[in-house]
Amino acid sequence: MTLHRRAFLAACAIVPLAALRPAAAQAYPARPVRVVVPVAPGGANDVTARLIGQWLSERLGQQFVIENRPGAGTNIGTEAVLRGPADGYTLLIAGSNAAINATLFEQLNFVFLRDAAPIASIVRVPQLMQVTPSLPVKSVPEFIAYAKANPGKIAMGSGGNGSPAHVIGEYFKLMTGTDLTHVPYRGAAPAVTDLLGGQIQVAFTEMATSLAHVRSGNLRALAVTTAARTEALPDVPTLSEFIPGFEASQWVGLVAPKDAPGAIIETLNREINVGLGDPKLKARFADLGGMVLPGSPADFGALVRDETEKWAKVIRAANIKVGG
Secondary structure: OHHHHHHHHHHHHHHHHHHHHHHHHOOOOOOOEEEEEOOOOOHHHHHHHHHHHHHHHHHHOOOEEEEEOOOHHHHHHHHHHHOOOOOOOEEEEEEHHHHHHHHHOOOOOOOHHHHEEEEEEEEEEEEEEEEOOOOOOOOHHHHHHHHHHOOOOOEEEEOOOOOHHHHHHHHHHHHHOOOOEEEEOOOHHHHHHHHHHOOOOEEEEEHHHHHHHHHHOOOEEEEEOOOOOOOOOOOOOEHHHOOOOOOOEEEEEEEEEOOOOHHHHHHHHHHHHHHHOOHHHHHHHHHOOOEEOOOOHHHHHHHHHHHHHHHHHHHHHHOOOOOO
């Protein structure tokens, strides 16, 4: 009886300690995680959030709930997250706008490079340079020659002043010495509608926005803006094949407020990178023209810094102003 009693007491002493170990290891996420997308539903940022949110939900056993908070060129949703609790339960899908807005907006209540903790880059999405079929050009060199022969007469549509499409278009103008007239729209979709109708002649848009129109022949794709061709349109050349050094794209990644626990960042980064290596998930991104972008939090941070510097030069050189 004494041996049984000692064994029982020993077990009682050990069980609470053993029970604590799994709880500590599985503490995150202990409840649903909110992922804020600072743009309206649709487009690369939103689709990326939903794909990676579903993956993380399945891998980590808690729902990653997507919340769209558009407004002020992504600044409303971004500020809400960066000035919120740094507990790992409110995250932000960040895109190229974060790097652009750092220079574009003179007064922000946050500094993205200072206030965001990079978690993981997810995908790089090329912009598609496309023209209305009535424009008498079939290649980038022909377009440049035509634009130089008709300065100011080609209308270039974008999703709005300071949007990635606008900034990339201005980058093209600076790199080629062409004079295109910028026409801002309230989103990429209406710009593509007018491009289809011939009201504007050229636009740089996310591939997903106009891929179907290109494949149907209703729009003519001249080039993609990334350094490498895309699987979605393998026969369409890159702009760098004609303009040495040209590289521009939209990227999407996940960030947290700056003081988020390192262990949580490591967990999320690991699981996202596993997802980016999954053939099915990679195929979903490829359908959108996207290329997965695995890497460490430090890699993502370096990308954001480099892009912030790059677009600052373009914005200043082109004198891009919001609301103008």
